[in-house]
Amino acid sequence: MASEVEETMKRIQSHKGVVGTIVVNSEGIPIKTTMDNTTTVQYAGLISQLSDKARSVVRDLDPTNDLTFLRIRSRKHEIMVAPDKEFILIVIQNPTE
Amino acid sequence: MDVQYVYTKKRSEFGRPCFFVDEGPKLMENIMPNREFHNGYIFKNPVNRSTQCSSVLAEHEVNTIRAQYDQRGMNHTEGGWPREVNPTDEEQTLRFKKKIEKDEMYVHTVLQLTHAMEHCILQNNAINIYEEYFEDVESATLMERCSARTLNVYRDPNKVKRPVTHLSWSPDGGTRLAVSHCNLEFQRRSPDLSTFSYIWEVENPNKPQLILKPSVPIVCLEYNPKDVNCLVSGMFSGQVAFWDVRKGSTPVDMSILEPSHRDPVYSVLWINSKSGTEFFSSSTDGQVKWWDTRKLNEPSETLILDIVKGEEQILSRALGASCLEYEGTIPTRFMVGTENGCVISCNRKGKTPAEKIVSKYTAHVGPVYALQRNPSFVKNFLTIGDWMARIWSEDCKESSIMWTCNHQAQLTDGAWSPTRSSVFFTTRMDGSLDAWDILRNQKEAVISVKVCDYQLSNLRVHDQGQLVAVGNNMGTSYLAEFSENLAATQRNDKVLLTAVS
Numbered sequence: 001m002a003s004e005v006e007e008t009m010k011r012i013q014s015h016k017g018v019v020g021t022i023v024v025n026s027e028g029i030p031i032k033t034t035m036d037n038t039t040t041v042q043y044a045g046l047i048s049q050l051s052d053k054a055r056s057v058v059r060d061l062d063p064t065n066d067l068t069f070l071r072i073r074s075r076k077h078e079i080m081v082a083p084d085k086e087f088i089l090i091v092i093q094n095p096t097e
Numbered sequence: 098m099d100v101q102y103v104y105t106k107k108r109s110e111f112g113r114p115c116f117f118v119d120e121g122p123k124l125m126e127n128i129m130p131n132r133e134f135h136n137g138y139i140f141k142n143p144v145n146r147s148t149q150c151s152s153v154l155a156e157h158e159v160n161t162i163r164a165q166y167d168q169r170g171m172n173h174t175e176g177g178w179p180r181e182v183n184p185t186d187e188e189q190t191l192r193f194k195k196k197i198e199k200d201e202m203y204v205h206t207v208l209q210l211t212h213a214m215e216h217c218i219l220q221n222n223a224i225n226i227y228e229e230y231f232e233d234v235e236s237a238t239l240m241e242r243c244s245a246r247t248l249n250v251y252r253d254p255n256k257v258k259r260p261v262t263h264l265s266w267s268p269d270g271g272t273r274l275a276v277s278h279c280n281l282e283f284q285r286r287s288p289d290l291s292t293f294s295y296i297w298e299v300e301n302p303n304k305p306q307l308i309l310k311p312s313v314p315i316v317c318l319e320y321n322p323k324d325v326n327c328l329v330s331g332m333f334s335g336q337v338a339f340w341d342v343r344k345g346s347t348p349v350d351m352s353i354l355e356p357s358h359r360d361p362v363y364s365v366l367w368i369n370s371k372s373g374t375e376f377f378s379s380s381t382d383g384q385v386k387w388w389d390t391r392k393l394n395e396p397s398e399t400l401i402l403d404i405v406k407g408e409e410q411i412l413s414r415a416l417g418a419s420c421l422e423y424e425g426t427i428p429t430r431f432m433v434g435t436e437n438g439c440v441i442s443c444n445r446k447g448k449t450p451a452e453k454i455v456s457k458y459t460a461h462v463g464p465v466y467a468l469q470r471n472p473s474f475v476k477n478f479l480t481i482g483d484w485m486a487r488i489w490s491e492d493c494k495e496s497s498i499m500w501t502c503n504h505q506a507q508l509t510d511g512a513w514s515p516t517r518s519s520v521f522f523t524t525r526m527d528g529s530l531d532a533w534d535i536l537r538n539q540k541e542a543v544i545s546v547k548v549c550d551y552q553l554s555n556l557r558v559h560d561q562g563q564l565v566a567v568g569n570n571m572g573t574s575y576l577a578e579f580s581e582n583l584a585a586t587q588r589n590d591k592v593l594l595t596a597v598s
Contacts, residue, residue, distance in 0.1 A: 002198055002204065004204070004208065005198070005208065009207075012215060015215075015219070017218075018218065023207060029194075031197050031198065031203070069217065084210055086203075087206050091218065093218055
């Protein structure tokens with residue numbers, strides 16, 4: 001089972017334009033990452049806060065609703081966040097131009 | 098001398114009212130002057146006095162409010178590690194991470210999340226959802242509704258109202274409007290009819306800024322486009338006069354009767370000359386005269402509008418000129434609109450009178466009231482007369498290239514908009530002001546405003562194209578403002594207009 005996870009992560013990383021992948025747990029600890037430590041720590045801290053905020057926004061507007069995906073597009077790349085109750089999967093990609 | 102006075106009083110007498118008693122003066126002490134002291138005085142001579150003649154200076158100190166600067170930094174550290182794990186110890190963190198990876202929850206969640214993530218990644222790779230697709234297509238200009246409203250009303254301050262005969266905007270962006278009043282009806286002049294004409298400030302419709310007091314009423318009045326202070330006017334008696342607003346209410350100079358026109362001067366226009374002092378005038382007596390403001394005792398040149406090509410120009414055959422047209426960019430040519438409906442295009446530089454009159458267009462059934470070249474397309478010009486407005490091209494002599502339908506009321510004046518090349522304005526005898534846009538609708542006016550109930554006699558468009566001044570028969574001038582879309586040029590206007598014409 002663990003190897004499946006490994007394979008999937010490798011597969012994601014190998015997609016065109018993907019810069020890095022991070023798995024963060026609910027406490028903000030990066031569990032798995034393909035980038036260097038400082039960047040990872042930064043992303044983990046900032047994104048988990050943002051994801052929490054986004055989720056609270058969605059749920060405040062409609063309590064039956066929940067956040068499924070969050071995409072932050074910037075000039076240089078796109079940060080995609082897939083949140084869950086326990087973990088958060090973060091992928092940074094350079095979209096095709 | 099003793100300065101003390103001691104007295105005793107019984108305690109029971111305290112607080113009793115005082116009974117004052119008058120007493121005469123008593124000499125206490127008398128100190129006589131002592132002459133010997135005088136010898137002790139020495140006169141001070143010379144006495145030193147100092148003065149200073151300089152500016153009084155004072156010193157002041159001022160200090161601006163200081164801004165407080167603060168340097169802040171943020172330190173990202175890892176947090177959230179459980180108590181037993183030491184973040185700096187790499188082995189411990191690794192062990193912790195491995196432990197979590199073994200957790201089934203972890204595996205399951207990650208697999209699920211990656212599913213959604215992969216979808217988005219592939220989507221990103223497939224197509225750029227934020228791409229600008231139609232970059233070179235301009236947003237289509239919306240068809241805006243046109244509107245017009247009257248801004249200001251300038252009434253003839255006289256008791257007896259005289260019709261407005263001419264309007265002229267001042268060249269400095271049009272802050273002032275010169276209005277001439279004259280009763281043009283034959284033999285209507287009575288001695289007590291005022292001859293005044295006015296210069297109004299656009300903002301102030303209550304009182305004219307300057308009252309021009311000639312000896313004869315002014316029929317037409319024009320500001321010098323190069324000098325905001327000078328005006329030239331054509332009078333009812335056929336004379337022309339030169340005014341300077343700084344001088345006051347009387348003309349600086351006026352031409353004498355003999356060499357002037359024999360009929361009221363209906364049109365006067367400035368010429369683009371080096372000195373900026375030349376102008377020409379026309380009148381219904383069939384003559385066009387050129388003048389120099391410095392020498393108004395005789396015209397510099399005269400042309401008799403006799404279109405019969407003979408040896409000589411005879412005044413009796415000449416056609417009365419009702420309006421003039423001059424375009425600054427074509428300095429040697431000008432056009433005259435006549436009373437019988439012809440438009441004559443003339444060349445000033447012609448040697449013989451026959452050469453001077455270049456071509457003739459039969460324009461209207463009645464007198465041509467207005468004649469103006471299109472400011473952007475100088476080959477095309479607009480004529481207003483009888484019941485319709487016509488647009489002509491110089492090359493096409495047989496007929497106009499475009500004309501409006503016959504209106505219910507006679508048209509009295511018209512002008513192109515100086516900013517938008519496809520827009521022109523006309524005034525009618527029933528008191529309405531029309532704006533036409535030949536690009537939009539050629540059959541009818543884009544907008545028609547009923548300004549007043551009386552016949553509108555004159556029209557002048559402001560340099561910026563949005564304001565129009567109209568004058569009516571009762572001596573009242575109105576300032577109308579049209580909506581933006583009639584004044585601002587659109588990019589395609591010129592292109593489309595060339596295609597049309």
